[in-house]
Amino acid sequence: MLRPTDAELAILHVLWDRGPSTVRQVFETLADARETGYTTTLKLMQIMSEKGLVRRDESARTHVYAASVSRDKTQQHLVRDLLDRAFGGSAASLVMQALSSHPTSAEERREIEQLIAEYKGRSKGKAR
Amino acid sequence: MKEALALALVHFVWQGALLAMAGAVLMRVTRAPTVRYAIGIATMLAMLLAPVTTFLAIRSASDATLGPPQPATFTPAHAVAEGDLRTRTSIRAVSARDATPSASALTAVIVPTAWILNIWGMGVLVLSLRFVGGWAVTRRLASGTLIPVAEELQALAAEVAERLNVRGAVRVCESASVAVPMMLGCLRPVIILPPAALVMLSAAQLEALLAHELAHIRRHDYLVNLLQTGVETLCFYHPAVWWISREVRQHREHCCDDIAVGVCDRLTYVTALSSLASLATPQFALSAAGGSLRDRVRRLIEPTTHSASPKGAWIAMLPILLVISFVAPHAWGTQSATPLGAQPVIEMDQARSTVAPTAPVEVSVAEEAVQATRATTAREAVRQRQLERTRAEAERAVEARAATSQERTREVRREVDRALAAERAARAAGTRNAMEQSEARRALGESDLALLESRMRLEELGLARRKELADKGLATRQTLLESEAQLNHTRREVEHARIQHELATHERLATTHRNFSELDSTDMLEAQDRLTISIDGEPDLPTMFTVRDDGSIRFPFLGSIRVQGSTASQVQSAIRKLLSDKGLARNAVVSVSASRIR
Numbered sequence: 001m002l003r004p005t006d007a008e009l010a011i012l013h014v015l016w017d018r019g020p021s022t023v024r025q026v027f028e029t030l031a032d033a034r035e036t037g038y039t040t041t042l043k044l045m046q047i048m049s050e051k052g053l054v055r056r057d058e059s060a061r062t063h064v065y066a067a068s069v070s071r072d073k074t075q076q077h078l079v080r081d082l083l084d085r086a087f088g089g090s091a092a093s094l095v096m097q098a099l100s101s102h103p104t105s106a107e108e109r110r111e112i113e114q115l116i117a118e119y120k121g122r123s124k125g126k127a128r
Numbered sequence: 129m130k131e132a133l134a135l136a137l138v139h140f141v142w143q144g145a146l147l148a149m150a151g152a153v154l155m156r157v158t159r160a161p162t163v164r165y166a167i168g169i170a171t172m173l174a175m176l177l178a179p180v181t182t183f184l185a186i187r188s189a190s191d192a193t194l195g196p197p198q199p200a201t202f203t204p205a206h207a208v209a210e211g212d213l214r215t216r217t218s219i220r221a222v223s224a225r226d227a228t229p230s231a232s233a234l235t236a237v238i239v240p241t242a243w244i245l246n247i248w249g250m251g252v253l254v255l256s257l258r259f260v261g262g263w264a265v266t267r268r269l270a271s272g273t274l275i276p277v278a279e280e281l282q283a284l285a286a287e288v289a290e291r292l293n294v295r296g297a298v299r300v301c302e303s304a305s306v307a308v309p310m311m312l313g314c315l316r317p318v319i320i321l322p323p324a325a326l327v328m329l330s331a332a333q334l335e336a337l338l339a340h341e342l343a344h345i346r347r348h349d350y351l352v353n354l355l356q357t358g359v360e361t362l363c364f365y366h367p368a369v370w371w372i373s374r375e376v377r378q379h380r381e382h383c384c385d386d387i388a389v390g391v392c393d394r395l396t397y398v399t400a401l402s403s404l405a406s407l408a409t410p411q412f413a414l415s416a417a418g419g420s421l422r423d424r425v426r427r428l429i430e431p432t433t434h435s436a437s438p439k440g441a442w443i444a445m446l447p448i449l450l451v452i453s454f455v456a457p458h459a460w461g462t463q464s465a466t467p468l469g470a471q472p473v474i475e476m477d478q479a480r481s482t483v484a485p486t487a488p489v490e491v492s493v494a495e496e497a498v499q500a501t502r503a504t505t506a507r508e509a510v511r512q513r514q515l516e517r518t519r520a521e522a523e524r525a526v527e528a529r530a531a532t533s534q535e536r537t538r539e540v541r542r543e544v545d546r547a548l549a550a551e552r553a554a555r556a557a558g559t560r561n562a563m564e565q566s567e568a569r570r571a572l573g574e575s576d577l578a579l580l581e582s583r584m585r586l587e588e589l590g591l592a593r594r595k596e597l598a599d600k601g602l603a604t605r606q607t608l609l610e611s612e613a614q615l616n617h618t619r620r621e622v623e624h625a626r627i628q629h630e631l632a633t634h635e636r637l638a639t640t641h642r643n644f645s646e647l648d649s650t651d652m653l654e655a656q657d658r659l660t661i662s663i664d665g666e667p668d669l670p671t672m673f674t675v676r677d678d679g680s681i682r683f684p685f686l687g688s689i690r691v692q693g694s695t696a697s698q699v700q701s702a703i704r705k706l707l708s709d710k711g712l713a714r715n716a717v718v719s720v721s722a723s724r725i726r
Contacts, residue, residue: 083265090262091269094353096344098309098337099404099421108422112402115422119429120395 003081004074008048010034011041012067012074015054020066132190134241136183137248140366143178147171148368155375156497161382168376169352175369176359248365255361266312274301274320284331285319285338288391292339294346300338302326308404311341314351325404333400336392343387349380385428398425556656556725559643563636570632577625584618591615644723653691653699655679657724661703664717685712696722 004012014029015021027041045065048054057064084091151171155164276282277300285300299318309321319341321334329337344350356373363369389397405421591611597603644658653659659673659681673681679692686706691699700720707713 080268083261087258087261087265090258091265092262094259094262094266094350094357095269095310095312096341096349096353098340099401108420109402109405112405112422112425115425115429116395116398116402119398123395 015067016071020064022062131241132186134244136179139182140179144366144368147174161379165379251364288339294342311344317345332396336388336397336400339391340384340388343384559725566636573629573632577629580622580625584622587615587618647722649697660721696720
């Protein structure tokens with residue numbers, strides 16, 4: 001499940017509080033707290049619909065949006081995400097990883113490939 | 129009690145430095161990662177035990193002294209610094225009751241207990257929280273979305289486990305939340321693979337990686353790592369602890385690398401590692417514990433040039449820690465903190481003087497060892513390169529010699545072929561000349577014979593006519609006799625010519641027989657071969673044909689027929705087919721025989 005951004009989270013809160021609403025309703029609720037435009041909110045909700053965070057009901061003339069993820073689940077997910085970020089490093093030092101090193105830079109990778117190629121050449125020479 | 133703890137923590141500063149130094153020197157002696165790992169673990173254990181022992185020693189020392197210790201003769205530090213060590217120790221022994229010299233030395237430091245304990249306590253608390261959080265994350269990972277891998281992979285893992293003598297059941301699962309293969313758990317170990325690895329790596333590479341993780345399981349590295357983290361938490365304030373911890377982790381990875389390379393091919397393993405490295409940035413942070421991948425790869429595939437020494441952080445650490453260890457007590461000594469034994473810093477001087485002389489000696493010994501190993505490695509590298517160069521030159525020389533001998537053989541063969549061809553051509557020419565001559569003679573003889581025969585016939589006719597006339601009485605007897613005589617003469621000439629002709633034919637046959645060898649029906653025709661072709665019912669066609677240089681013969685009405693490479697019987701059927709194709713004769717009986725100049 002994707003982690004919602006701050007703005008998306010705000011919209012989700014509105015949807016959780018108000019239930020299924022139109023864009024206009026969401027915008028009006030949000031406009032009290034933030035300085036966003038109607039079109040911005042509309043664009044965001046469309047993106048969220050594509051991401052799968054909200055559902056869109058197109059039966060009426062004005063589309064009605066509803067949150068497709070529950071509040072509890074999202075909160076759980078966020079907390080878990082936070083824990084992972086906070087303690088990820090410490091967790092990493094507890095497990096035995098195959099590659100326990102900082103991510104290799106492109107230069108390092110090139111060097112490694114060169115070393116491997118040299119080794120291949122040497123071992124072919126020995127086999128001959 | 130609290131003071132004892134604080135003192136123990138403070139003394140660990142120099143104890144830890146010494147232990148780290150000792151560990152580093154010992155590690156330099158050997159190259160095997162297993163031994164170095166063991167040395168590192170031993171050092172860490174010692175580092176854990178040192179403050180404990182100090183604490184207990186101080187506790188027993190303070191217990192021994194009942195009541196406030198009496199202050200001995202207080203002499204300023206600078207005046208007594210060059211004094212007699214033994215005197216000072218004896219002074220202390222006199223003043224304190226039942227206190228060992230070492231314990232008194234330890235207790236001579238004046239420390240701000242509260243500060244130290246607070247700071248240490250907070251550090252331990254923070255690190256413990258971090259540990260607990262990390263532990264929770266790993267637990268969630270182990271029991272979270274784990275999908276057991278395919279049967280074949282499980283079987284492969286089981287087989288490798290058996291080869292490596294890993295006891296107990298090992299689970300192999302895949303999970304989308306990890307970015308690199310990892311192992312966790314001590315009682316029920318599980319190896320988790322990222323889906324990308326299952327897709328990207330070949331079976332051999334997976335086997336190598338599994339071997340690496342199983343090696344961790346066999347060596348109980350997870351448990352040792354937990355204890356290591358414990359030591360890190362308790363002695364967090366000493367950089368030597370972090371340094372030795374990092375060294376231990378590095379060598380642990382090296383040991384498992386060696387085990388994995390023992391199970392599979394070195395190249396496979398190294399390629400597997402480098403493929404993993406090219407995965408996208410992980411969500412799960414990679415710890416900086418194992419050393420860079422490049423160094424690991426280099427160690428595996430360039431053993432001769434690998435530098436044998438652990439990182440020399442301790443060289444830089446040593447003076448700093450020594451400074452700390454004897455500046456701090458001075459600084460704190462001026463404060464009026466709660467002293468445990470109001471002994472001045474004189475005792476600390478004793479400790480310092482024992483520490484200081486030994487340190488430079490150890491440094492120089494270590495430096496010499498470093499230089500020696502570096503020289504040996506350099507010499508080895510040079511020798512290795514020389515060996516390779518000589519080998520390459522030898523190979524090149526062998527190849528060159530083989531090439532020249534081949535060339536010469538080819539030349540000789542070409543010359544021989546040329547000589548043989550010339551000889552055969554000359555012989556063929558000679559034979560052809562002889563053949564042509566006898567042929568000509570025969571032809572001449574034949575035409576002579578034909579001429580004579582026709583004359584004979586004429587004379588016979590003339591005689592018959594004369595006879596008729598003589599019977600009629602119109603010709604004289606004399607003319608009749610003359611014609612008869614003439615006829616007999618001609619008959620004799622004809623006989624002669626016939627015999628000549630026969631002789632010539634025989635001669636030709638003999639010549640042919642002498643100079644030609646019959647080819648049988650399976651021999652393939654070549655240029656300069658003689659073909660005798662006769663068609664039944666056609667006695668007037670030429671019968672002798674010589675295969676021309678372009679491999680064909682010219683047959684009347686049929687044109688050029690390619691005969692080179694065919695056998696006599698094939699030529700026979702070809703001519704028959706051509707005759708019927710051209711509508712000249714159907715089912716002609718053709719006989720072909722071939723002979724070649726000897």
